[in-house]
Amino acid sequence: MIQIVGAITAGAAALGGAGLTAVGNALFDFALNPSSKRSIMARINSGEGSGLDVGAYAQDPFRQEARAWFLEARRDATVEAARGGGVLHGWRIWGPGVVPSDDGRRSPESPDTAHRYLILCHGYSGQPSDLAGEAMLAHRAGFSVILPAARGHERNRDRYVGMGWLDAFDLMRWIQMIVTFDPEAKIALYGVSMGAAEVMMASGLDLPPQVRCIVEDCGYTSVWDELAQQMGDLMHLPVHPLLDAAERVCRVRAGYGFREASAVDRLRRARVPMLFIHGTADTFVPYRMLDELYDACASEVKEKVSFEGAGHGASSQSDPGRYWETVSGFLFRYL
Known part of the structure; x- marks a missing residue:
């Protein structure tokens, strides 16, 4: 520094x-x-x-168990980058009862009838395994899970960081991968911090009808706003x-550009149900951004939930029971 x-x-x-x-x-x-x-x-x-977004998870026994599960269960997945070309890497874990056919698509003989898929988007300086806990809980509930690595992260380190903006266009490719695999898919998007900005920045794009809802946890209003915050606080x-x-x-x-990379602007074109989550003690992505994001959202169905005293990305730790009940209840209502 x-x-x-x-x-x-x-x-x-x-x-x-x-x-x-x-x-x-x-x-x-x-x-x-x-x-x-x-x-x-x-x-x-x-x-x-250490990663700025994941420090709170390091010593959590549940997260440690989930990471071990994830490393065993994950399988490689790739898509073509939306801008700049080349391959982007991520991970996928098909849900219980989902059987791929020889052509790589979902077999019509799959016993699963729910067709639920969850795409999990990690935060700045993190990696997909940071969301292993969310992935494990969703998988146990019958979901297939996809965990893309953001540009500049994990196996995509050969690219500049997109801060959620470029990643939102890539997210459309991951969505299409699922739709191609299973046209009957019911898809939810979930992101934390930069990943939350990513799913909000995707909310105003031309999402296919298979995308049913979005959950964002402690995302920022725009890249400019967040970097300006850190210019003062960190530097x-x-x-x-x-x-x-x-x-x-x-x-x-x-x-x-940092100003064009705005979650607020994209939310003004959002159409799917959205859940906004933020910790009141978050200073890395200030809690005040929650209301600006929520108010900008044009979705007819939107909810916001605050977690008292929770720091950045730590709402799920501050009150796990309430957090998972809130998220799972929202997902099952719209999937």
């Missing part, structure tokens, strides 16, 4: 076009480029740091003109 702030400060001191470009590149590499040795992801991958740096410079670099290098 000291090195990256030093590089940014030195660039900012120039106060010219070249200096701001250097600042923009330094910020971009720090937050969004897993290949940079100075990046958050590189530090986590080398063991020097103690001014947003303007530094984040503006990073946004210009991101447009060139990754193909998107």
